[in-house]
Amino acid sequence: MSNRNLQAGRFKRAIGLVQRDIRKASESRGFAVSKLLTNWAEIAGEQVAAIARPVNVSYAKGGFGATLTLLTTGAQAPMLQMQTERLKERVNACYGYAAIRHIRITQTAPTGFAEGRADFEHAAQAPQKPVPSKAQQEAARETAAPVADDQLREALARLGANVLSRSKSS
Template identity: 60%
Template sequence: MAANREKERPTPRRKRGFERTSGLLAHRIRKASEKRGFAETRLLTHWAETVGEDVAAIARPVSVSYSKGGFGATLTVLTTGANGPMLQMQEPRLRERINAVYGYAAIARIRFTQTAPTGFAEGQVDFTPERKATPRVPDAACRKEAAALATDVADEALRRALADLGAAILDKTRHT
């Protein structure tokens, strides 16, 4: 009977106030990346910073595999066929930069897997990161209306921030 009561208890509430999304998702991200062998998620999340924009545009990490009883792992990197030999020549430099993320010589070798530019996964391999959309500037009527709504706020910085947020929301609702 006591076991049933424990199952019925709701999960304990956190009493820390607001939390960052990254803190809430860190465990899930780490668990998902560890399934592919990535003990250090920074290698995935900061791939372009780690290897450089030029390499990140033509290659992406796929998995890390560890040999039995051996030291050092093998990082598998996906690239298009024409870029494979070029990346192979850069392997020592890439391995050095990747191991800097781990803090020790975790990666002993890099295996480059080549694929055609079309016909992989959902149709095409696209190594170029998405370009960030330029934010839309709210029109004057939205800004004026939002500023009027925020006039009762005493703090100047907060009033400006709320007016900017309100203008963006009003503009978005009118143009969707």
């Protein structure tokens, strides 16, 4: 008996444990395809995901021509409005057919809404870059010392210090 068969009887994939709960929660908000919620950053793109969250999908009486409601901050709403056609195409590609006909944008304060799940200020911030230590800066300067051009030597020293700080923090 193979190792794979032994594991299949003992372990379950994590998604199998929560898939039913995710589907139930997403369907209560109109999301027939929970992939839209779970993979929002991939579907919408990192820039849109940093400024907007899907909140609801409401369907018309016939079942076609749904409206996707997005939550964003007031300052980001005009930028998001300009991207609605492209976003609609990407969301419909997720559904596999033209399920979404309209995108409605709802504005909120930067700290999110009542459920506390949309923290746009922190989502839009870039992660902190590691700062090179004095020893790393000195090692980089020593390595770049043979370079004759002052500007190039300084640039190489900065680059070297940044590379050293990232390799130590990983």
